[in-house]
Amino acid sequence: MNFDHLKELQQARLSKRQVVLATNLINGSNQILYPFENKEETFLNSEAKIALNTDKAREIETEDGPVFLNIFNPPLRLFIIGAVHIAQKLAPMAAAAAYDVTVIDPRRSFGSEFRFPEVTLDGRWPDEALETLEPDRRTAIVTLTHDAKLDDPALKSALKSDVFYIGALGSKRTKAKRHDRLIEAGFTGDEISRIHGPIGLDIGAQSPAEIAISIMAELTATLRRKQ
Numbered sequence: 308m309n310f311d312h313l314k315e316l317q318q319a320r321l322s323k324r325q326v327v328l329a330t331n332l333i334n335g336s337n338q339i340l341y342p343f344e345n346k347e348e349t350f351l352n353s354e355a356k357i358a359l360n361t362d363k364a365r366e367i368e369t370e371d372g373p374v375f376l377n378i379f380n381p382p383l384r385l386f387i388i389g390a391v392h393i394a395q396k397l398a399p400m401a402a403a404a405a406y407d408v409t410v411i412d413p414r415r416s417f418g419s420e421f422r423f424p425e426v427t428l429d430g431r432w433p434d435e436a437l438e439t440l441e442p443d444r445r446t447a448i449v450t451l452t453h454d455a456k457l458d459d460p461a462l463k464s465a466l467k468s469d470v471f472y473i474g475a476l477g478s479k480r481t482k483a484k485r486h487d488r489l490i491e492a493g494f495t496g497d498e499i500s501r502i503h504g505p506i507g508l509d510i511g512a513q514s515p516a517e518i519a520i521s522i523m524a525e526l527t528a529t530l531r532r533k534q
Contacts, residue, residue, distance in 0.1 A: 389452035390417035396519035433461035
């Protein structure tokens, strides 16, 4: 790898861009790919997307010989809105699955280090926090407060981003009311449909731990099945 490519890879990682280094195994030539930024649907780009989506480097056959696709993915991040009981169970599960977890809640009695040991806590209002945290394609956002004053600003920020997963706790009735509020705020039905709600896979979950399991299952399915 030449020095210019090394510098470019370092800069891409600092900028949290998804990048692939494609190396021809016969002649040693290198090519840096940004498959989600490049709209050209080439074979190499498509294979690079698969490698990034699965978090696995891979070797492929091309017209010019075998090519090794080395991936450089930003870390997975999960922003949990609401330092509630479900969040207490969800945060360590997500951390065990290699997510960088941040719990966002301006209510200090909820977001305490005693209730969330070894978890990054952010005491700002969700929209303010998310503006600084800059969620991206490797980010999931989950709202758990049942409080529109906290959940809605987070969902509006999420819908304006390209996060891979948005989930919102609440019943079908809550979902309908939320839908109406977001329509009134100027979002379209297609945009709102990105929100998984009621959140989590339908496994009959009852306890906070079971609900957290259902959320992680749906989040993982969304991450790994996307193309």
